Amino acid sequence: MWSGTPLFPVSASTMAPRVDALYFFLVGLTAFFSLLIGSLIVYYAVRFRRRAPDAIGARIEGGAVLEITWTVVPLVIVMGIFVWGASVFFAMSRPPDDALNVYVVGKQWMWKFQHLSGVREINELHVPVGRPVKLVMTSEDVIHDVFVPGFRVKADVIPGRYTQIWFEPTRTGRYHLFCAEYCGTRHSGMVGEVIVMEPDEFQAWVAGGRAEGSLASEGAKLFRDLACNTCHRPVAQGRGPVLEGLFGRTVTLEGGGTAVVDEAYIREAIVDPGARVAQGFRPVMPTYQGIVTEDGLLQLIEYVKSLRDEDRR
Amino acid sequence: MPSHPVLLPPRHYLNDGFGVKSWLLTRDHKRIALLYLAAVTVFFFIGGAFAVLIRLELATPAGDLVTDDTYNKLFTMHGVMLVFFFLIPGIPAVLGNFLVPLMIGAKDLAFPKINLASWYIFVIGGTFTMYAVVTGGLDTGWTFYTPFSTMSSTSAVVPAAIGIFITGFSSILTGLNFIVTIHRMRAPGLTWFRLPLFIWSHYAASLIMVLGTPVVAVTIVLVAADRIFSFGIFDPNRGGDPVLFQHLFWFYSHPAVYIMILPAMGVISELVAAFCRKQIFGYTFVAFASLGIAVLGFLVWGHHMFVAGQSVYAALIFSFLSFLVAIPSAVKVFNWTATMYKGSISWDTPMLYAIGFIGLFTVGGLTGLFLAAVGLDVHVTDTYFIVAHFHYIMVGGTIMAYLGGLHYWWPKISGRMYNELAAKVGAVIIFFGFNLTFFPQFILGYLGMPRRYHAYPPEFQVLNVLSSAGASILGVGYLIPMVYLAWSLRYGKIVGANPWGAVGLEWTTTSPPPTENFAEAPVVTWDAYDYPTQVEGHVV
Amino acid sequence: MSDTTAEAGRRPRPALAHHFDDLAQQKDAATLGMWVFLATEVLFFGGLFAAYSVYRGWYPEAFGAASHSLDITLGAVNTAVLITSSLTMALAVHAAETGERRLLVLFLVATMALGAVFLGIKAVEYAAKFAEHHVPGPSFHFEEEALSRNAQIFFSLYFVMTGLHALHMVIGLGIMTWMLVWAWNGTITKEYASPIEISGLYWHFVDIVWIFLFPLLYLIGRHA
Structure with a gap:
């Protein structure tokens, strides 16, 4: 019955052993404290069971030393887990450049x-x-x-x-x-x-694979089909900003503030062009929401990424 | 023990007026508590019936018992019914309503009419939601995540949302009533640090009800506005942010978890003290732990959204605060355990529930650390691990405490005692059924089985079958108390004012108490759980 | 003045609810209850202000432009109307506490009249928004095309926030009607003025919400 039943998932990435190590530590910690508390309450329930109907418990009000101990010790333990969990998360949120x-x-x-x-x-x-x-x-x-x-x-x-x-x-x-x-x-x-x-x-x-061309080249085709190139030209006289070499730069916005040109900014510039207009341009671009699919947006982004400074004329 | 038979008092709240009107128009907090008991019991079994169907479907990997749409409605209604109509009102509106005035020596809550109104609001809200169930159902999950709930779902989102909105006001009014009552209606001499811990934990929970519920109420208004008028506040096509909904939702719904567990902790403090006949170890620490949980509980909502595109730094702050909120819970567990040391421990049914609670809450709380550790949460969130974790807290914690409290105060409520053997058997069945249902789900979750799945890969089947088997045992376990408690109402042995030999103002009046609670207004000169001075007996 | 006290003296003392020890405790409880309720209300509107802040931070241009389309004159008049109604409410509370029944009735009527004027002006503003197609939804149209998408968010929040505020005003008028009846039939006396005081707390709170709404919705981006 158990032969086809895994109890633990396969580890198939560099991240998996790091997550698993934290998991096993916490499983151990949970087992330790659950057994500690569980056996204490069962032991007390038996050891101090009521032996006479009118018996009452000993008069113990509490103890500051114990209270401080079982506040500070768990605090130290959970802060350790916090740092451990945070370091794993940092690694998860930083993709390598060559990915x-x-x-x-x-x-x-x-x-x-x-x-x-x-x-x-x-x-x-x-x-x-x-x-x-x-x-x-x-x-x-x-x-x-x-x-x-x-x-x-x-x-x-x-x-x-x-x-x-x-x-x-x-x-x-x-x-x-x-x-x-x-x-x-x-x-x-x-x-x-x-x-x-x-x-x-x-x-x-x-x-x-039956690829018709790279993603960037499909983006280029879409760029021409939508006539984006009538305003976004590789020369500085266009009605829209020059896109060559733009990706990754920080641009100043109309009305103050700056924006880093990343995937999200390009996406917004296409579907909601009025939201953050680059300085020196007027909000004349119509929205392409509903005209370009999410797939198409990604192709356009990849095309913009592929445009280098050297392509400027 | 007196040799002559104990009789019910000649005049008590149950024989002070008969007929439907004397109940439906009552302003007596004890009768209103029983109205709530009836209502939440109905919702509990409706929600439980959905759970049975869910577990039946999951006994096989293929989605073969019900259709996918039906399954989605089942788990949604299971969550909605049990969260909003059982777990949140359960302990406060039933036990709290009955006991807060009795424990502080008051004749009633501060606003009896508002108390009755909040029951009606609760029932009207429940009716709206049930209307949504029968006319098309609801398939958004109890969390109503946008933009699915606003733009995609074709089910009865608006009636259900209105039902929950209305019910929220019942919760707000109950919390308001408790806060004012605890501030203004305490008996002479009953200072804050002489209050039973049940009162402290209800006070803390009431703060959350009053300050958290309005936020979810207004969030529901925004969802309804998006759906009815197509406003687009959460519509990404118009620049709206669906994740903003999650922030607003969890700002209430995480503290709501503490509305469910804090009153349960209060019940456990009472049970442990009564059945150890001993003061709670570290009373002030336990009392302030309740307030600490209530305050920190408002600062950790973001831990539900570690994988929802939150910034790394926001995630770290929420992770840090989530670890902090674990500390007061741990302090409580340690103090209850220490209270048992050198107690005079009886093994009556309520104590069995209390011991079950401490064990299961410990497991539930410790598995919360897995989820607070943000790097590990990424893997286990939205899987059965989290389902198991919160059922250990909600079912293993809150429902255990609810049943324990119901048994402990049953003689006070009804004047009669249930069958002890049947009750012990029921408690043990519930404990084992519970663990068999939910423990396998931890393993399933780490294996990667996502929650809210109608069909799943075949290698997960064995663990799912174990869980379904446990659920059937648990289901039977929950029916047992229904039977013997109902039976005891007529045939149970009549008990005196204080069958457990417990201290606390509620045990100084007759069982059942008179409508005005106390024949003579009590004056308090002793600390809570002061067994040596308040009962005759010898110290072990 | 003299006939008011004489009349109050003829009426039975206000009933002390059975579960309170004395009138002082009853009044304390009722006042605390209203403050707790107002704490709830703060969080209710707080959720909306949070949503507003997020979106305004993201879309300052669209919010500024959409805000410009609101009628600042009507908004300012309404602000003045509400502040005046707070004054008449405060005077009503004073009249209740000193047991001047006719003044109490007068100030309550004045408060209600001002509240009704506010709602009337609000209705005029709403009608204009409908005519201009500024109500979010399929028929929405905004003059500045480029900002139209996010302007919808502003108007959504505008309608939800002012709508919920107006709902609070309507409830306030209901409470005031009730108080007017009690003032008229002499239930309210110098000793039992707390219903007026507590209703006053509510009325002032609703006014204060507007004091926040007015600049956030009408006055942003005016410097530009």
């Missing part, structure tokens, strides 16, 4: 993945072993959540925002991918698999 980017769009009730190479998949994500992977995620409708138990990572996928997680798989195989934020009728059907492959197998898989 492979994959874009994720969740919608009721499926997952869409876009690789930079232009390969797209649904409910399956192929990644190479031993290489950090960063997922940049958003939703088309309600809040979803990417959860890969084997990697011990999870993050909500929120409409109107980009969230991210990263992981570095340590062993090949197929791992569950769950939607962990309730999202309606087929929430429990919004599941998929992460398929971790040897790097050469992964290369072969990418080559065999």
Whole structure:
């Protein structure tokens, strides 16, 4: 009966052992204190059971030393756990610079993945072993959540925002991918698999994918189709800002303040252009909300990222 | 023990007027408590019936018993019914209503008419919500997360939200009544540090009811505005932020957890003192722990949103504060344990529930540390680990304390004693059924089984079957007290004013008490739980 | 003056509820109860102010532009009306405490009249917003296209905040009607003025909420 029943999940990422170590420490701590309290109350209940109907307990009001001890000792322990948990979380929230980017769009009730190479998949994500992977995620409708138990990572996928997680798989195989934020009728059907492959197998898989072009080149095509290039030109006379070399810079805004040009800023500039206008420009750009899909937005972002200073004319 | 048979007092609150009107228009806090008892018992069994269906569905990996939409409605209504209509009102509105005036030597709560009104508000709110259940159901989860609840769900969100909004006012008014009563109606000589710990914990819980509930009320108004008028406050397509809803929701709903557990802790303090016949070890520390929990409880809501795109630093602050709130809870557990040392411990049913509470609350509290540790929470949040954790607190904690308190004060409420053997059997069945239901869920959660799943991968089945088996035992366990408590109302042995030999003002008046509570207004000259001076007996 | 006291003397003493020891305790309890209730109210509006602060921080331009479209004159007049009603309310409390029944009735009527004027002006403002298509939803239209998306958030909050405030005003008028009846039939006396005092607390609170709403909704971004 137990043969097919795991009691502990596989550890398949560099993060998994760190999370598991904290988990085992806390399991030990819980067992220790539960048994301590449990055996004390059972022992007292037997040892000091009422032997005569009119017996009353000893007169003990309390003790400051004990109170301070059992306030300070737990405090020290939990502060230790706090620091430990925080350090693991810091590592989780700092993706390495060389991470492979994959874009994720969740919608009721499926997952869409876009690789930079232009390969797209649904409910399956192929990644190479031993290489950090960063997922940049958003939703088309309600809040979803990417959860890969084997990697011990999870993050909500929120409409109107980009969230991210990263992981570095340590062993090949197929791992569950769950939607962990309730999202309606087929929430429990919004599941998929992460398929971790040897790097050469992964290369072969990418080559065999029917990609029409890289994500950035698809973004470029969309950029032309939407006629963005009539205002955003690589020369400074356009009605809109020059996009070449813009990604990652800090721009000054009309009406004061600054903004870092990241994925979220570009997304906002397309769907809500009036919200944060760059200095020196008028809010003349119409919104593209409902015209560009979330997939398309990600392609445009990848295109803007690909534009270098050198491309300016 | 007197040799002649004990009789019910000739005049008491139960025979002071008969007929439907004498109940439905009563202003006696004791009768209102019984009205609440009837109402929350109905909601408890409705919510429990949903749980049974959930566990039946999860006995197999495939979603084969009910459709996915039905399943989503089942767990939503299970949560809504039991959180808003049982756990939050349960102990305060039933036991608190009955006991707060008795324990402080008052004739009634400060505002008897408001007390009755809050029962009607509660019933009207419950009716609205039940209306939502029968006309299309509700499938948003009890948390109503936007934008699913505002833009995607096609179920009866607005009637259910109105029901919860209305019920919130019942909670606010009950808390207001308790606060004013405890401040202004204490018997002469009953200073703050002579109050039973039950009163302290109800005071702390009342603060949360008064200060937390309005925030969720206005949040529900915003959700309704989005849904009815398509306002778009939480609509990401118009620049609204669905996560803002979570902040507002948890600003109430995390403290609401302490509305559920603080009164339970108060009950446990009473039980431990009474059945050890001993003062609570470190009375002042336990009293201030209640207030500490109430205050810190308002500062930790963000720990529900560690994976919801919160900034790293916000997450760290909420994690830190969440660890701090663990300390007063731990202090309470240590003090209860220390109280048992050199007590005169009886094994009556209420004490069995108290011992069960301390054990299960310890496990529930310690597993909370897993969730406060932000790096570990990322893996276990939104899984069955968190489901197990909060059921250890809510079911293992609050319901154990509720049942323990109901048994302890049953002779005071009814004037009669239940069958002790049946009660012991029931308590043991509930304890084992509970652990079998919820312990496997910790393992399932760490394995990665997400919550609110209608169907799941086959390797999780064995643990789910164990859990479902436990649920059926637990379900039977909850029916047992219904039977023998009802039986005792007519056939139970009549007991005197103080069958347990306990101290506390409520035991100085007759069982059942007269409508005005005390024949003579009490004057208090002793500390709480002062057994050596207040009862005759020898110290062990 | 003299006939008021004489009349109060003829009436039975105000009933002391059975569960209180004396009138002082009863009054203390009732006053504390109202303060606790107002604490609830602070948190009720507090949730809205929190949402407002978040969105205004994100969309200052849209909030400024949307705020400009409100009629500041009507808003200012309404502020003056409410402050005056607080004054008449305070005078009503004073009249109740000194047992001057006719003055009490007069000031209560004045307070209610001012409250009704406030609601009337509010209704005029709402009607204008409907006419301008500034009500969020499918037919929403805002003149500055680029800011239209986030301006909807401002108007959503505007309607929820002022709507809930207006609801509190309506409830306040209900309470005042009740107090007027009690003042008229002599239930309120010098010894039993606490119902007026407690209703006054509520009325002042509702005014104070408006004192916060007016600058936040009408006056932001005026410096630009």
